[in-house]
Amino acid sequence: MGDMTRRTVGVEEEFLLVNEQGVPSPAAPVVIRQVPETAQGxxxxxxxxxxxxxxxxLDTITADLLERRRRLARAAGRAGVRVAALAVSPLPARPTSSPAERHQRILAGYGQTARQNLICGCHVHVGITSPAEGIAALNGIQPWLPALLAISANSPFWDGADTGYASYRRQLYDRWPTTGPTAPFRDPAEYHAVVGRLVDSGILLDPAMVSFDARLSIRYPTVEIRVADVSRHPHEAVVIAALGRAxxxxxxADGSWPQARPELLRAAAWQASRHGLSGDLLDPLTGRRVPAGQHLEQLVDRVRPALARHGDLDRVQTALHDLLTHGTGAQRQRAAHARRGLLTDVVDSAVLHEPARA
Structure with missing residues (x-):
C-alpha cells in the first residue's frame, strides 16, 4: 500500500441514477458500458x-473523485438519466435487480430486505501492513464510527416522506444480518473464524457479504470503513477518509484504546442515524449524550497527532466547522424541500452536473 508513514486511503462512492422526474431509473447497464473503467454495477x-x-x-483523491464523477455524469446524460448523490431515494421506487447470478442468489435469500436495498454509501479503505494491524484498528476505532455516520448523514427522505431520520439509509442497512458494530477480536484468526462460521451457517452467501461497520477488506490490504452515507460533495467524503485514516x-499506534460494549455502539449508531449533527450524539464509551459539536471536538483531539502528521488537521477542522454551521447533507436536503415542499427539488439539489476538473 505504499509508504506506510503516510497510510494510503481510497474512497468508494455509490450513486442513484434518476430520470428527469427524479425517480430512480434502471440505466446502470447502459451507463457502465460507456465508462467501464470508471463505474461498476x-x-x-x-x-x-x-x-x-x-x-x-487527499487533494489527489479529491481530484480523482471529481474526475470520475464528471465522467459518470457525462455518461449518464448520454443515456438520458442523471446521477444523484442520494443515500436513499426521496421518491417512491421499484428497484430493478441486476441479472448477475450472485445478485439473484442474494435476492432469493434475503427477500424484501434485498429488494428494497436501494441505498448508497461511501466506503473508505485505509491501508494496513498486516492483518494483525487491521485487527488492532478494527478494535480501536469502533467507538468513533457513529460520529462518522453523523457527519455523513444524507438521507432524511425515503419513499415519498420525511422519515424523521438524518440517515435513513442506516435504518435500511441494519436489516441485513451482519451490519453494525462488532465485539473485539483477539487476532486475525478469530476474525476469520467468525466470518467462516457465518458463511458455514448459510446466513451469509460468502465472506463478501460481511457488512460490519468496519471490516478487513476482502480484496485489498485495507481496513474498510462502511458507515457513511454518500456525500453530495467529494470534499465531504474526503474528510470522512481523513478521519478514518487518522x-x-x-x-x-496505541493498542490500549478503550472499547465499548456492542449494545452502546448500536445505540450510538442509532442516535447518529436519527439526528446526524443536529442533536446530541451518544458517547458509547461513557453512555452519556453529548452535544454533537463537543463530540466532534473529542474525536479531533483523539486523532490530532495523526491528522497533523498527514497534514490534514486544518482541512478537517474547517470542514467540521462548516458542517456544524451550515448543516449536513440531511439538513441541506430538508432546506431544499422547505422552499417549495417538493421532493423533486431534493433530488435536483443532489444531481451531479459534470463538476469541473480539479
Missing amino acids: ELHQEQVEIASRPATD LVDEAV
Whole structure:
C-alpha cells in the first residue's frame, strides 16, 4: 500500500441514477458500458459505484473523485438519466435487480430486505501492513464510527416522506444480518473464524457479504470503513477518509484504546442515524449524550497527532466547522424541500452536473 508513514486511503462512492422526474431509473447497464473503467454495477440497476485510486494525498483523491464523477455524469446524460448523490431515494421506487447470478442468489435469500436495498454509501479503505494491524484498528476505532455516520448523514427522505431520520439509509442497512458494530477480536484468526462460521451457517452467501461497520477488506490490504452515507460533495467524503485514516493510525499506534460494549455502539449508531449533527450524539464509551459539536471536538483531539502528521488537521477542522454551521447533507436536503415542499427539488439539489476538473 505504499509508504506506510503516510497510510494510503481510497474512497468508494455509490450513486442513484434518476430520470428527469427524479425517480430512480434502471440505466446502470447502459451507463457502465460507456465508462467501464470508471463505474461498476450494484445489486440493483438504478445504482452505480465509483472508486478512487489509493493515494496518500487527499487533494489527489479529491481530484480523482471529481474526475470520475464528471465522467459518470457525462455518461449518464448520454443515456438520458442523471446521477444523484442520494443515500436513499426521496421518491417512491421499484428497484430493478441486476441479472448477475450472485445478485439473484442474494435476492432469493434475503427477500424484501434485498429488494428494497436501494441505498448508497461511501466506503473508505485505509491501508494496513498486516492483518494483525487491521485487527488492532478494527478494535480501536469502533467507538468513533457513529460520529462518522453523523457527519455523513444524507438521507432524511425515503419513499415519498420525511422519515424523521438524518440517515435513513442506516435504518435500511441494519436489516441485513451482519451490519453494525462488532465485539473485539483477539487476532486475525478469530476474525476469520467468525466470518467462516457465518458463511458455514448459510446466513451469509460468502465472506463478501460481511457488512460490519468496519471490516478487513476482502480484496485489498485495507481496513474498510462502511458507515457513511454518500456525500453530495467529494470534499465531504474526503474528510470522512481523513478521519478514518487518522483513527486507524492512532488505534494501531496505541493498542490500549478503550472499547465499548456492542449494545452502546448500536445505540450510538442509532442516535447518529436519527439526528446526524443536529442533536446530541451518544458517547458509547461513557453512555452519556453529548452535544454533537463537543463530540466532534473529542474525536479531533483523539486523532490530532495523526491528522497533523498527514497534514490534514486544518482541512478537517474547517470542514467540521462548516458542517456544524451550515448543516449536513440531511439538513441541506430538508432546506431544499422547505422552499417549495417538493421532493423533486431534493433530488435536483443532489444531481451531479459534470463538476469541473480539479
